[in-house]
Every structure is written in C-alpha cells, then in structure tokens.
Amino acid sequence: MSGKDIEVEGSGKHCHVTRETLDALYGEGFELVVKKMLSQPGQFATPHKITVVGPRRSAEVTILGPCRKADQVELSQTDATSLGFSPPIRESGDLADTPGCKLIGPKGEVEISEGVILAKRHVHMTPEDAAELGIKDKQIIKVKVGGGRSLIFDEVVARVSPDYATYMHLDYDEFNAASISSSNHVGEIL
Amino acid sequence: MSGKDIEVEGSGKHCHVTRETLDALYGEGFELVVKKMLSQPGQFATPHKITVVGPRRSAEVTILGPCRKADQVELSQTDATSLGFSPPIRESGDLADTPGCKLIGPKGEVEISEGVILAKRHVHMTPEDAAELGIKDKQIIKVKVGGGRSLIFDEVVARVSPDYATYMHLDYDEFNAASISSSNHVGEIL
Numbered sequence: 112m113s114g115k116d117i118e119v120e121g122s123g124k125h126c127h128v129t130r131e132t133l134d135a136l137y138g139e140g141f142e143l144v145v146k147k148m149l150s151q152p153g154q155f156a157t158p159h160k161i162t163v164v165g166p167r168r169s170a171e172v173t174i175l176g177p178c179r180k181a182d183q184v185e186l187s188q189t190d191a192t193s194l195g196f197s198p199p200i201r202e203s204g205d206l207a208d209t210p211g212c213k214l215i216g217p218k219g220e221v222e223i224s225e226g227v228i229l230a231k232r233h234v235h236m237t238p239e240d241a242a243e244l245g246i247k248d249k250q251i252i253k254v255k256v257g258g259g260r261s262l263i264f265d266e267v268v269a270r271v272s273p274d275y276a277t278y279m280h281l282d283y284d285e286f287n288a289a290s291i292s293s294s295n296h297v298g299e300i301l
Numbered sequence: 302m303s304g305k306d307i308e309v310e311g312s313g314k315h316c317h318v319t320r321e322t323l324d325a326l327y328g329e330g331f332e333l334v335v336k337k338m339l340s341q342p343g344q345f346a347t348p349h350k351i352t353v354v355g356p357r358r359s360a361e362v363t364i365l366g367p368c369r370k371a372d373q374v375e376l377s378q379t380d381a382t383s384l385g386f387s388p389p390i391r392e393s394g395d396l397a398d399t400p401g402c403k404l405i406g407p408k409g410e411v412e413i414s415e416g417v418i419l420a421k422r423h424v425h426m427t428p429e430d431a432a433e434l435g436i437k438d439k440q441i442i443k444v445k446v447g448g449g450r451s452l453i454f455d456e457v458v459a460r461v462s463p464d465y466a467t468y469m470h471l472d473y474d475e476f477n478a479a480s481i482s483s484s485n486h487v488g489e490i491l
Contacts, residue, residue: 188477200449200480259390263453287378288478290390
C-alpha cells in the first residue's frame with residue numbers, strides 16, 4: 112500500500128475445505144500441495160480440484176489451502192448462474208442459510224448442507240495500514256479503480272488483522288467489469 | 302425513467318453487420334428475422350448467429366438488426382480474453398484501430414479489418430429526459446446501482462437523441478459485478 116492506493120487482486124472460483132472433507136474427497140491424511148503462495152500470509156493455491164455439483168451443471172473448482180474450519184465454495188455471479196445456484200453475498204465464514212451442494216473428489220463424495228457464497232467484496236488490511244487511513248475492522252468503504260472502465264466499488268468491507276497483508280480482493284466479474292489488468296491494478300480508497 | 306432513476310439492461314456479446322456482410326455470410330438478399338424488439342426504437346434481436354474467429358478460439362455471436370453502416374463485434378472483457386482479443390473500449394461506430402477478425406456464416410466467410418470492441422458503458426437518453434436532468438450529449442456521468450454489491454459506474458457516456466429511449470446499457474461483466482437482477486435493475490444518476 113502507498114498513500115490511499117491499494118493493490119487489487121482477482122479471485123477465480125475456489126473452495127476451502129475442512130480436514131474431514133479433504134479426507135473424504137482425496138483420501139485419509141492427504142496433504143495439499145502448494146502450487147503458489149498467495150498474498151495473504153500462509154494462504155496458498157493448490158493444483159487440486161474438486162467438482163462442485165450445482166442444480167443446473169457442475170464445475171471444477173480449485174482448492175485453496177490450508178484446511179479451514181468450514182467448507183466454503185466461492186463463486187462469481189456468472190459462475191453461480193451457470194451452475195444454477197442463487198447464493199447470497201456473504202463474508203467468508205458467514206455461512207448460515209447459504210446453499211449446500213455435492214462435492215466430488217477422486218476418492219469420494221461429500222454432501223455439504225451449506226457453504227456456497229458470492230464473496231462480499233473486501234479489502235484485507237494490516238492494523239498499521241488501517242490506522243494510517245483511519246479505517247476500522249468491518250468498516251464499509253469505497254474504492255475507485257481508474258481507467259476507461261473506471262468503477263467505484265461501494266459496499267467494500269475492510270477486514271483488519273495482523274494476520275493479513277493489505278490487498279483488495281475482487282472476483283472476475285468485478286475485475287473484468289473494471290478492465291483491470293497488470294498495468295491497471297491499483298485502487299484508490301475514497 | 303423517473304426522477305434520477307434509470308433502467309439498466311445487460312447486453313450479451315453481439316454483432317452488427319452491413320448489408321454486404323450479411324449477403325456474404327447468409328446469402329444474397331437474406332432478411333433478418335425479428336426474434337425480439339429491443340428497448341431502443343427499431344433495434345431487434347435475431348435468431349441468427351455468426352462465428353467470430355479470435356486469435357485463441359471462436360464463439361457464436363448473435364446478430365442484432367437492422368443492418369448498419371459498419372460491421373461491429375461487441376464483447377465483454379471476459380469474452381475478449383477467452384477469444385484472445387485485446388480490444389479497446391470504444392463507443393459504437395468509433396472503430397479506427399480496433400482489431401479485425403474472420404466472421405463465418407452458413408453461406409460464407411468475411412474478413413473484417415476492424416470492428417472488435419469493448420463497448421464503452423453508456424446511457425441512451427431522449428432529449429426530454431436529458432434536458433430534465435441537465436445532461437448534454439456526450440457528457441460523462443456516474444450511475445449508482447444499489448444492493449449488496451453496489452457499484453458506482455464511472456465514465457458513463459450519455460448519448461442523447463430523439464431516436465433513443467432512456468436506458469443504461471452494460472455488458473454482463475458489469476451487470477454481474479453489481480449482481481443486477483430483475484428485482485434490482487434501476488440505477489441512480491449521480
């Protein structure tokens with residue numbers, strides 16, 4: 112981060128799984144392989160995929176590691192419509208009354224009763240960066256991304272924790288709507 | 302339109318063709334069938350598709366009628382990336398220095414030297430509605446679409462003409478980024 116500028120990253124459809132779900136889908140004690148470390152400390156992309164079965168069709172979804180306390184499938188609106196889900200917009204971990212689905216891995220299947228969401232757009236922030244900007248945890252802020260398809264992202268939740276690095280996360284609908292690219296990936300906090 | 306509220310519509314990938322291109326792709330004198338009249342007076346969707354051949358892959362694209370003075374293929378950023386194009390953001394008809402491509406129809410092929418664009422986001426307005434809002438033709442305005450994925454669309458060009466009805470047009474990246482649906486399709490001009 113520099114001044115009020117924040118780096119913007121796009122997230123494709125992905126899922127988080129519990130240790131138990133990973134055992135069932137990939138076999139007892141299966142260890143996730145780190146394909147690429149992500150910007151948030153300790154988080155990583157894996158080469159592993161699972162099939163998410165929607166009411167209309169299925170899709171392969173990448174597992175992000177490490178394992179978490181709850182299974183969670185994060186889709187864009189485009190993905191959700193394609194699969195036939197109508198998930199609510201939620202913060203990560205806030206999964207009550209969200210759609211469930213079947214997950215299929217190479218070694219088995221799991222039926223989850225909840226966990227499919229559209230991720231609420233958010234920024235991760237270190238306490239230092241948040242203090243400098245006068246932003247509190249859970250505060251709703253606006254972030255402008257410039258260029259010929261400039262968008263002001265409203266309803267962006269700031270999530271502040273010493274476990275985080277300061278980045279904005281958007282899904283690919285949001286990313287592409289603003290034509291964000293490698294030359295144009297910095298937002299301005301308004 | 303009512304007050305500062307404007308109805309928002311999403312456009313999928315589509316193309317406009319000249320009479321000559323339609324002759325080449327669908328046969329001499331072929332008449333476009335009206336599948337559905339669109340919100341802009343005289344404009345209509347057709348059941349006819351053509352194949353747009355991109356550097357990476359091809360896609361079927363719907364022809365909108367009636368025929369126009371220039372061939373034009375309008376893609377979302379997602380479509381463009383998938384097909385392998387890097388088109389600029391342009392207003393309809395402003396096609397100099399845009400990518401060309403091959404178009405394939407049931408009766409033949411045409412190579413166009415330009416015409417592939419990302420449509421600049423825009424509102425169509427009647428002169429009466431524009432006057433009421435104090436907006437001039439070509440003015441850049443902001444439009445906010447509410448809800449849990451509220452977005453403020455910046456860099457929206459107002460196009461004012463007695464040939465238009467007052468509607469905002471977005472592509473499906475933009476539409477889905479704001480989770481616009483039948484219950485949530487009205488923008489507020491800021």
